[in-house]
Amino acid sequence: MPAFRQDLESVAPYVPGRSEAEILAEYGLDHVTKLASNESPVQPFPEVVQAIAAAASNVNRYPDTTYQRLGPMLADHLGVPVDHLWFGGGGANILLCVTLSTTGPGSSVVYAHPSFLVYRLSTAVAGAESVEVPLDGEHRHDIDAMIAAVRDDTRLLYVCNPNNPTGTHVPSSEVLRLLDAVPESVLVVVDEAYHHYVEADDYWSMVSLVDERPNLAVLQTFSKIYGLAGLRIGYLISRPDLLDPLRKTQLPFTATNLAQVAAVAALRHTDRLAERIETNADGRAELVQGLKARGMATADSQTNFVFARLHDDPLAVTEGLLSRGVIIRPTGTAWQRITVGTPSEIAEFFDALDAVVSGVGSP
Numbered sequence: 001m002p003a004f005r006q007d008l009e010s011v012a013p014y015v016p017g018r019s020e021a022e023i024l025a026e027y028g029l030d031h032v033t034k035l036a037s038n039e040s041p042v043q044p045f046p047e048v049v050q051a052i053a054a055a056a057s058n059v060n061r062y063p064d065t066t067y068q069r070l071g072p073m074l075a076d077h078l079g080v081p082v083d084h085l086w087f088g089g090g091g092a093n094i095l096l097c098v099t100l101s102t103t104g105p106g107s108s109v110v111y112a113h114p115s116f117l118v119y120r121l122s123t124a125v126a127g128a129e130s131v132e133v134p135l136d137g138e139h140r141h142d143i144d145a146m147i148a149a150v151r152d153d154t155r156l157l158y159v160c161n162p163n164n165p166t167g168t169h170v171p172s173s174e175v176l177r178l179l180d181a182v183p184e185s186v187l188v189v190v191d192e193a194y195h196h197y198v199e200a201d202d203y204w205s206m207v208s209l210v211d212e213r214p215n216l217a218v219l220q221t222f223s224k225i226y227g228l229a230g231l232r233i234g235y236l237i238s239r240p241d242l243l244d245p246l247r248k249t250q251l252p253f254t255a256t257n258l259a260q261v262a263a264v265a266a267l268r269h270t271d272r273l274a275e276r277i278e279t280n281a282d283g284r285a286e287l288v289q290g291l292k293a294r295g296m297a298t299a300d301s302q303t304n305f306v307f308a309r310l311h312d313d314p315l316a317v318t319e320g321l322l323s324r325g326v327i328i329r330p331t332g333t334a335w336q337r338i339t340v341g342t343p344s345e346i347a348e349f350f351d352a353l354d355a356v357v358s359g360v361g362s363p
Protein backbone atom coordinates (compact mmCIF):
# COMPACT_ATOMS: atom_id res chain seq x y z
CA MET A 1 0.00 0.00 0.00
CA PRO A 2 1.56 3.35 -0.95
CA ALA A 3 1.84 5.94 1.81
CA PHE A 4 -0.42 8.99 1.60
CA ARG A 5 -0.25 12.36 3.35
CA GLN A 6 -1.73 11.84 6.80
CA ASP A 7 -2.85 15.45 7.13
CA LEU A 8 -5.23 14.88 4.19
CA GLU A 9 -7.01 11.96 5.85
CA SER A 10 -9.72 14.18 7.32
CA VAL A 11 -10.13 16.24 4.15
CA ALA A 12 -13.40 15.68 2.34
CA PRO A 13 -13.01 15.96 -1.44
CA TYR A 14 -14.99 18.72 -3.17
CA VAL A 15 -18.50 17.45 -3.83
CA PRO A 16 -19.98 19.24 -6.85
CA GLY A 17 -23.72 19.71 -7.41
CA ARG A 18 -25.16 16.39 -8.58
CA SER A 19 -25.08 15.96 -12.32
CA GLU A 20 -28.00 15.63 -14.67
CA ALA A 21 -26.73 12.28 -15.99
CA GLU A 22 -26.41 10.90 -12.46
CA ILE A 23 -29.96 11.84 -11.45
CA LEU A 24 -31.49 10.66 -14.74
CA ALA A 25 -29.90 7.25 -14.19
CA GLU A 26 -30.57 7.01 -10.45
CA TYR A 27 -34.27 7.90 -10.58
CA GLY A 28 -35.09 6.54 -14.04
CA LEU A 29 -36.30 9.97 -15.20
CA ASP A 30 -36.42 11.40 -18.70
CA HIS A 31 -36.00 15.06 -17.71
CA VAL A 32 -33.98 16.86 -15.07
CA THR A 33 -33.98 20.51 -13.92
CA LYS A 34 -30.52 21.37 -12.64
CA LEU A 35 -30.51 24.28 -10.22
CA ALA A 36 -27.50 23.05 -8.25
CA SER A 37 -24.29 24.56 -9.61
CA ASN A 38 -24.89 28.27 -10.28
CA GLU A 39 -24.43 27.78 -13.99
CA SER A 40 -25.95 30.01 -16.63
CA PRO A 41 -29.33 28.49 -17.52
CA VAL A 42 -28.83 29.72 -21.08
CA GLN A 43 -26.22 28.60 -23.56
CA PRO A 44 -23.22 30.67 -24.64
CA PHE A 45 -23.91 33.26 -27.37
CA PRO A 46 -24.38 31.44 -30.75
CA GLU A 47 -21.23 33.11 -32.12
CA VAL A 48 -19.29 31.57 -29.23
CA VAL A 49 -20.58 28.09 -30.04
CA GLN A 50 -19.61 28.66 -33.69
CA ALA A 51 -16.12 29.80 -32.69
CA ILE A 52 -15.65 26.70 -30.53
CA ALA A 53 -16.80 24.45 -33.39
CA ALA A 54 -14.49 26.21 -35.84
CA ALA A 55 -11.52 25.81 -33.49
CA ALA A 56 -12.24 22.17 -32.63
CA SER A 57 -9.88 20.84 -35.29
CA ASN A 58 -6.93 22.65 -33.70
CA VAL A 59 -6.92 20.67 -30.50
CA ASN A 60 -3.88 18.69 -31.66
CA ARG A 61 -1.96 21.83 -30.54
CA TYR A 62 -1.24 22.88 -26.97
CA PRO A 63 -2.92 26.10 -25.80
CA ASP A 64 -1.21 29.48 -26.16
CA THR A 65 0.22 30.20 -22.71
CA THR A 66 0.87 33.83 -23.68
CA TYR A 67 -2.82 34.55 -24.35
CA GLN A 68 -1.99 36.67 -27.39
CA ARG A 69 -5.62 37.14 -28.43
CA LEU A 70 -7.48 36.89 -25.15
CA GLY A 71 -5.09 38.91 -22.97
CA PRO A 72 -5.33 42.27 -24.79
CA MET A 73 -9.11 41.93 -25.30
CA LEU A 74 -9.81 41.23 -21.66
CA ALA A 75 -7.35 43.90 -20.52
CA ASP A 76 -9.18 46.41 -22.69
CA HIS A 77 -12.56 45.28 -21.39
CA LEU A 78 -11.45 45.56 -17.75
CA GLY A 79 -9.37 48.73 -18.18
CA VAL A 80 -6.15 47.20 -16.82
CA PRO A 81 -2.73 46.61 -18.45
CA VAL A 82 -2.40 43.16 -19.99
CA ASP A 83 0.40 42.22 -17.57
CA HIS A 84 -2.16 42.47 -14.75
CA LEU A 85 -3.93 39.30 -15.92
CA TRP A 86 -3.28 35.67 -15.13
CA PHE A 87 -5.46 32.94 -16.61
CA GLY A 88 -6.24 29.45 -15.38
CA GLY A 89 -8.45 26.45 -16.08
CA GLY A 90 -11.35 27.96 -14.17
CA GLY A 91 -11.14 30.32 -11.24
CA ALA A 92 -10.91 27.27 -8.98
CA ASN A 93 -7.55 26.32 -10.52
CA ILE A 94 -6.28 29.81 -9.78
CA LEU A 95 -7.56 29.70 -6.20
CA LEU A 96 -5.63 26.50 -5.60
CA CYS A 97 -2.45 27.97 -7.09
CA VAL A 98 -2.82 31.19 -5.07
CA THR A 99 -3.15 29.17 -1.88
CA LEU A 100 -0.21 26.91 -2.74
CA SER A 101 2.00 29.87 -3.63
CA THR A 102 1.32 31.84 -0.46
CA THR A 103 0.80 29.28 2.30
CA GLY A 104 1.94 25.94 3.62
CA PRO A 105 2.43 24.18 6.95
CA GLY A 106 2.79 26.73 9.75
CA SER A 107 0.64 29.39 8.08
CA SER A 108 -3.07 30.17 8.04
CA VAL A 109 -5.78 31.32 5.66
CA VAL A 110 -8.74 33.44 6.77
CA TYR A 111 -12.12 33.26 5.04
CA ALA A 112 -15.80 33.35 5.87
CA HIS A 113 -18.01 30.38 6.67
CA PRO A 114 -20.10 29.23 4.92
CA SER A 115 -18.34 30.34 1.78
CA PHE A 116 -16.89 28.80 -1.38
CA LEU A 117 -15.67 25.30 -0.42
CA VAL A 118 -12.57 25.57 -2.60
CA TYR A 119 -10.99 27.92 0.00
CA ARG A 120 -11.16 25.16 2.60
CA LEU A 121 -10.04 22.47 0.23
CA SER A 122 -7.07 24.36 -1.20
CA THR A 123 -5.95 25.40 2.28
CA ALA A 124 -5.93 21.75 3.31
CA VAL A 125 -4.08 20.73 0.16
CA ALA A 126 -1.46 23.38 0.92
CA GLY A 127 -1.08 21.95 4.44
CA ALA A 128 -2.05 25.33 5.96
CA GLU A 129 -4.62 26.01 8.67
CA SER A 130 -8.10 27.29 7.90
CA VAL A 131 -9.43 30.11 10.07
CA GLU A 132 -13.13 30.16 9.27
CA VAL A 133 -15.05 33.24 10.36
CA PRO A 134 -18.82 32.75 10.72
CA LEU A 135 -21.06 35.00 8.66
CA ASP A 136 -23.16 37.48 10.62
CA GLY A 137 -26.88 37.06 11.38
CA GLU A 138 -27.75 38.39 7.91
CA HIS A 139 -25.51 35.78 6.23
CA ARG A 140 -22.94 38.46 5.35
CA HIS A 141 -19.19 38.53 5.85
CA ASP A 142 -18.43 39.82 9.35
CA ILE A 143 -15.64 42.19 8.40
CA ASP A 144 -14.67 43.13 11.97
CA ALA A 145 -14.41 39.48 12.94
CA MET A 146 -12.36 38.74 9.82
CA ILE A 147 -9.93 41.53 10.63
CA ALA A 148 -9.68 40.23 14.20
CA ALA A 149 -9.07 36.67 12.92
CA VAL A 150 -5.86 37.64 11.11
CA ARG A 151 -2.90 36.14 13.01
CA ASP A 152 0.85 36.52 12.77
CA ASP A 153 0.98 33.39 10.62
CA THR A 154 -1.84 34.48 8.25
CA ARG A 155 -0.65 34.74 4.64
CA LEU A 156 -3.91 34.81 2.73
CA LEU A 157 -7.44 36.12 3.22
CA TYR A 158 -10.38 35.42 0.91
CA VAL A 159 -13.37 37.74 0.60
CA CYS A 160 -16.12 36.16 -1.48
CA ASN A 161 -18.14 39.11 -2.69
CA PRO A 162 -20.92 38.38 -3.32
CA ASN A 163 -20.72 35.23 -1.26
CA ASN A 164 -21.38 31.67 -2.40
CA PRO A 165 -23.56 29.94 -1.06
CA THR A 166 -25.51 32.79 0.57
CA GLY A 167 -25.70 35.30 -2.31
CA THR A 168 -25.14 38.20 0.08
CA HIS A 169 -22.65 41.00 -0.54
CA VAL A 170 -20.58 43.25 1.65
CA PRO A 171 -20.50 46.94 0.69
CA SER A 172 -17.26 47.72 -1.14
CA SER A 173 -16.44 50.38 1.48
CA GLU A 174 -16.26 47.51 3.97
CA VAL A 175 -13.81 45.62 1.77
CA LEU A 176 -11.69 48.78 1.66
CA ARG A 177 -11.84 48.99 5.45
CA LEU A 178 -10.59 45.41 5.63
CA LEU A 179 -7.78 46.17 3.18
CA ASP A 180 -6.75 49.13 5.34
CA ALA A 181 -6.76 47.05 8.50
CA VAL A 182 -4.98 43.92 7.30
CA PRO A 183 -1.15 43.89 7.19
CA GLU A 184 0.34 44.21 3.72
CA SER A 185 2.02 40.84 4.22
CA VAL A 186 -1.39 39.19 3.91
CA LEU A 187 -2.59 38.70 0.33
CA VAL A 188 -6.28 39.65 0.08
CA VAL A 189 -8.11 37.89 -2.75
CA VAL A 190 -11.53 39.31 -3.50
CA ASP A 191 -13.49 36.62 -5.30
CA GLU A 192 -15.85 38.34 -7.73
CA ALA A 193 -17.12 35.24 -9.56
CA TYR A 194 -20.69 36.62 -9.40
CA HIS A 195 -20.01 40.36 -9.73
CA HIS A 196 -22.05 40.78 -12.94
CA TYR A 197 -25.26 39.92 -11.13
CA VAL A 198 -24.95 42.48 -8.32
CA GLU A 199 -27.49 45.29 -8.27
CA ALA A 200 -26.69 46.86 -4.87
CA ASP A 201 -25.58 50.50 -5.17
CA ASP A 202 -22.91 50.12 -2.52
CA TYR A 203 -21.04 47.42 -4.46
CA TRP A 204 -18.34 47.96 -7.03
CA SER A 205 -15.58 45.78 -8.39
CA MET A 206 -12.15 46.04 -6.78
CA VAL A 207 -10.42 45.66 -10.17
CA SER A 208 -9.61 49.36 -10.50
CA LEU A 209 -7.80 49.30 -7.13
CA VAL A 210 -5.20 46.61 -7.77
CA ASP A 211 -2.48 49.12 -8.67
CA GLU A 212 -3.02 51.21 -5.55
CA ARG A 213 -2.99 48.26 -3.18
CA PRO A 214 0.17 46.21 -2.62
CA ASN A 215 -1.66 43.07 -1.44
CA LEU A 216 -4.88 42.90 -3.48
CA ALA A 217 -5.90 40.42 -6.17
CA VAL A 218 -9.33 39.99 -7.76
CA LEU A 219 -10.71 36.73 -9.13
CA GLN A 220 -13.28 36.61 -11.94
CA THR A 221 -14.48 33.87 -14.28
CA PHE A 222 -16.06 33.15 -17.67
CA SER A 223 -18.10 30.35 -16.06
CA LYS A 224 -21.15 32.32 -14.98
CA ILE A 225 -22.68 35.12 -17.06
CA TYR A 226 -20.81 34.04 -20.23
CA GLY A 227 -22.05 30.45 -19.84
CA LEU A 228 -18.63 28.81 -20.27
CA ALA A 229 -18.52 26.70 -17.07
CA GLY A 230 -17.87 23.50 -19.02
CA LEU A 231 -14.79 24.91 -20.76
CA ARG A 232 -12.96 26.06 -17.62
CA ILE A 233 -11.45 29.52 -17.85
CA GLY A 234 -11.04 32.13 -15.14
CA TYR A 235 -8.53 34.88 -14.35
CA LEU A 236 -6.88 36.80 -11.57
CA ILE A 237 -6.26 40.54 -11.81
CA SER A 238 -3.37 41.93 -9.81
CA ARG A 239 -0.05 43.76 -10.06
CA PRO A 240 2.64 41.89 -12.00
CA ASP A 241 4.92 41.80 -8.95
CA LEU A 242 2.25 39.75 -7.18
CA LEU A 243 1.26 37.64 -10.19
CA ASP A 244 4.80 36.47 -10.94
CA PRO A 245 5.29 34.59 -7.65
CA LEU A 246 1.67 33.45 -7.58
CA ARG A 247 1.96 31.76 -11.00
CA LYS A 248 4.75 29.44 -9.90
CA THR A 249 2.48 26.65 -8.66
CA GLN A 250 0.42 26.48 -11.85
CA LEU A 251 1.03 23.66 -14.31
CA PRO A 252 1.07 24.77 -17.96
CA PHE A 253 -1.94 24.67 -20.29
CA THR A 254 -4.81 24.61 -17.78
CA ALA A 255 -6.81 27.16 -19.81
CA THR A 256 -7.38 25.18 -23.01
CA ASN A 257 -7.29 26.57 -26.53
CA LEU A 258 -11.05 26.07 -26.95
CA ALA A 259 -11.67 27.93 -23.70
CA GLN A 260 -9.52 30.82 -24.94
CA VAL A 261 -11.27 30.93 -28.30
CA ALA A 262 -14.66 30.90 -26.58
CA ALA A 263 -13.67 33.68 -24.18
CA VAL A 264 -12.43 35.84 -27.08
CA ALA A 265 -15.72 35.32 -28.95
CA ALA A 266 -17.74 36.03 -25.79
CA LEU A 267 -15.92 39.32 -25.20
CA ARG A 268 -17.03 40.51 -28.65
CA HIS A 269 -20.63 40.49 -27.40
CA THR A 270 -20.46 42.07 -23.98
CA ASP A 271 -23.22 44.44 -25.15
CA ARG A 272 -25.58 41.48 -24.69
CA LEU A 273 -24.72 40.93 -21.03
CA ALA A 274 -27.20 43.55 -19.79
CA GLU A 275 -30.08 41.44 -21.09
CA ARG A 276 -28.77 38.36 -19.27
CA ILE A 277 -28.32 40.34 -16.08
CA GLU A 278 -31.90 41.62 -16.28
CA THR A 279 -33.30 38.14 -16.98
CA ASN A 280 -31.38 36.81 -13.98
CA ALA A 281 -32.69 39.61 -11.75
CA ASP A 282 -36.27 38.84 -12.84
CA GLY A 283 -35.83 35.11 -12.17
CA ARG A 284 -34.18 35.81 -8.83
CA ALA A 285 -37.07 38.08 -7.77
CA GLU A 286 -39.58 35.42 -8.81
CA LEU A 287 -37.74 32.77 -6.84
CA VAL A 288 -37.49 34.96 -3.73
CA GLN A 289 -41.14 36.05 -3.91
CA GLY A 290 -42.34 32.48 -4.42
CA LEU A 291 -40.30 31.22 -1.46
CA LYS A 292 -41.43 34.07 0.78
CA ALA A 293 -45.06 33.48 -0.21
CA ARG A 294 -44.62 29.91 1.03
CA GLY A 295 -43.29 31.18 4.38
CA MET A 296 -39.71 30.16 3.63
CA ALA A 297 -36.84 32.42 4.74
CA THR A 298 -34.39 33.71 2.12
CA ALA A 299 -31.11 35.61 2.35
CA ASP A 300 -30.66 38.77 0.28
CA SER A 301 -29.23 37.63 -3.06
CA GLN A 302 -27.03 39.64 -5.39
CA THR A 303 -26.15 36.61 -7.47
CA ASN A 304 -27.65 33.97 -9.78
CA PHE A 305 -28.77 31.82 -6.84
CA VAL A 306 -30.88 32.11 -3.70
CA PHE A 307 -30.05 30.79 -0.23
CA ALA A 308 -33.25 29.65 1.44
CA ARG A 309 -34.56 27.73 4.40
CA LEU A 310 -37.05 25.48 2.72
CA HIS A 311 -37.97 23.15 5.55
CA ASP A 312 -36.94 21.86 8.97
CA ASP A 313 -35.97 18.64 7.25
CA PRO A 314 -33.73 19.87 4.41
CA LEU A 315 -32.55 16.38 3.49
CA ALA A 316 -36.10 15.12 2.95
CA VAL A 317 -36.81 18.10 0.71
CA THR A 318 -33.60 17.71 -1.30
CA GLU A 319 -34.29 14.01 -1.78
CA GLY A 320 -37.96 14.60 -2.62
CA LEU A 321 -36.98 17.18 -5.22
CA LEU A 322 -34.39 14.82 -6.70
CA SER A 323 -36.97 12.09 -7.10
CA ARG A 324 -38.98 14.61 -9.14
CA GLY A 325 -35.95 15.50 -11.23
CA VAL A 326 -35.13 18.87 -9.59
CA ILE A 327 -31.56 19.21 -8.34
CA ILE A 328 -30.78 21.93 -5.79
CA ARG A 329 -27.70 22.24 -3.60
CA PRO A 330 -27.69 21.18 0.05
CA THR A 331 -25.22 23.18 2.15
CA GLY A 332 -24.86 20.95 5.19
CA THR A 333 -27.05 23.39 7.15
CA ALA A 334 -30.80 23.96 7.40
CA TRP A 335 -30.44 26.24 4.37
CA GLN A 336 -30.24 25.24 0.72
CA ARG A 337 -29.02 26.96 -2.42
CA ILE A 338 -31.15 27.21 -5.52
CA THR A 339 -29.71 28.49 -8.79
CA VAL A 340 -31.86 30.91 -10.79
CA GLY A 341 -33.13 28.93 -13.77
CA THR A 342 -35.21 29.89 -16.79
CA PRO A 343 -38.87 30.83 -16.10
CA SER A 344 -40.00 27.29 -16.93
CA GLU A 345 -37.31 25.77 -14.68
CA ILE A 346 -38.44 28.04 -11.83
CA ALA A 347 -42.03 26.90 -12.39
CA GLU A 348 -40.89 23.26 -12.35
CA PHE A 349 -39.01 23.89 -9.12
CA PHE A 350 -42.07 25.35 -7.38
CA ASP A 351 -44.37 22.59 -8.64
CA ALA A 352 -41.97 19.96 -7.31
CA LEU A 353 -41.41 21.87 -4.06
CA ASP A 354 -45.16 22.11 -3.39
CA ALA A 355 -45.58 18.40 -4.05
CA VAL A 356 -42.66 17.50 -1.77
CA VAL A 357 -43.66 19.81 1.07
CA SER A 358 -47.24 18.54 1.01
CA GLY A 359 -45.76 15.05 1.33
CA VAL A 360 -43.32 15.74 4.20
CA GLY A 361 -45.42 18.37 6.00
CA SER A 362 -45.21 22.16 6.24
CA PRO A 363 -41.92 23.87 7.11
Ligand SMILES: Cc1ncc(COP(=O)(O)O)c(C=O)c1O
Binding pocket: 037, 038, 089, 090, 091, 092, 093, 116, 160, 163, 164, 191, 193, 220, 221, 222, 223, 229, 232, 233, 234
Ligand atom coordinates in the same frame (compact mmCIF):
# COMPACT_ATOMS: atom_id res chain seq x y z
C1 LIG B 1 -17.30 31.99 -5.29
C2 LIG B 1 -16.74 31.28 -6.46
N1 LIG B 1 -15.51 31.56 -6.84
C3 LIG B 1 -14.94 30.96 -7.87
C4 LIG B 1 -15.63 30.02 -8.60
C5 LIG B 1 -14.87 29.34 -9.67
O1 LIG B 1 -15.50 29.17 -10.84
P1 LIG B 1 -14.76 28.46 -12.05
O2 LIG B 1 -13.72 27.54 -11.50
O3 LIG B 1 -15.84 27.77 -12.78
O4 LIG B 1 -14.14 29.60 -12.83
C6 LIG B 1 -16.94 29.68 -8.25
C7 LIG B 1 -17.70 28.66 -8.98
O5 LIG B 1 -18.76 28.23 -8.66
C8 LIG B 1 -17.51 30.32 -7.14
O6 LIG B 1 -18.73 30.03 -6.72
